[in-house]
Amino acid sequence: MYPYADYVTVNISSPNTKNLRELQSDAALHALLSALKARQGELAAEHGRQVPLFLKIAPDLDQSQVQAIAEALQRHGIDGVIATNTTLSREAVQGMAHAQEAGGLSGAPVREASNRVIGQLRAALGAGFPIIGVGGILSGADAVAKIEAGADAVQIYTGLIYRGPALVQEVAQALRQRR
Numbered sequence: 479m480y481p482y483a484d485y486v487t488v489n490i491s492s493p494n495t496k497n498l499r500e501l502q503s504d505a506a507l508h509a510l511l512s513a514l515k516a517r518q519g520e521l522a523a524e525h526g527r528q529v530p531l532f533l534k535i536a537p538d539l540d541q542s543q544v545q546a547i548a549e550a551l552q553r554h555g556i557d558g559v560i561a562t563n564t565t566l567s568r569e570a571v572q573g574m575a576h577a578q579e580a581g582g583l584s585g586a587p588v589r590e591a592s593n594r595v596i597g598q599l600r601a602a603l604g605a606g607f608p609i610i611g612v613g614g615i616l617s618g619a620d621a622v623a624k625i626e627a628g629a630d631a632v633q634i635y636t637g638l639i640y641r642g643p644a645l646v647q648e649v650a651q652a653l654r655q656r657r
């Protein structure tokens with residue numbers, strides 16, 4: 479897809495693919511990022527165009543894991559990070575009818591964990607390293623909170639299902655007002 483993409487995301491955080499999240503551990507991550515970076519270099523030479531490479535991570539990581547990922551991103555010269563995917567945690571939906579069903583939770587229940595990971599990434603990466611914030615944006619205020627947590631841009635998935643395309647305008651307006 480290199481010749482067609484504006485940027486490429488490598489998702490190592492889906493809870494639905496067995497063992498995928500293990501790629502976030504130290505040794506596996508270094509091997510993956512170094513192979514991806516090498517291939518990006520070859521493809522850039524072949525196509526005469528640098529296509530940025532983003533890594534997408536989970537919200538279910540503790541501070542030391544986020545720190546290790548941030549160091550790996552910088553060491554391998556990855557262009558940016560997307561935080562976060564869905565959560566395996568059921569803390570935010572305790573007692574609800576379908577809380578125990580399998581799979582990743584998106585939307586409001588992932589919002590706080592996503593914001594925490596974004597804040598930890600920004601602290602570890604410093605200013606200037608691109609972070610795309612995603613997870614639980616259901617209003618303009620939620621998007622502003624992502625930027626305040628440290629994101630440079632936002633993505634929306636579940637919010638589009640509950641709020642429809644009008645959410646995009648609300649988010650754009652809220653971000654413009656904040657600026």
Ligand SMILES: Cc1cc2nc3c(=O)[nH]c(=O)nc-3n(C[C@H](O)[C@H](O)[C@H](O)COP(=O)(O)O)c2cc1C
Binds near residue numbers: 583584614633634637
């Ligand atoms: C049904 C569904 C399918 C998803 N599929 C993918 C996927 O294929 N790749 C990926 O990186 N993230 C996938 N995600 C995660 C979303 O892109 C997003 O990171 C996550 O849902 C949190 O954002 P949200 O609260 O706005 O939905 C999926 C989420 C849902 C709900």
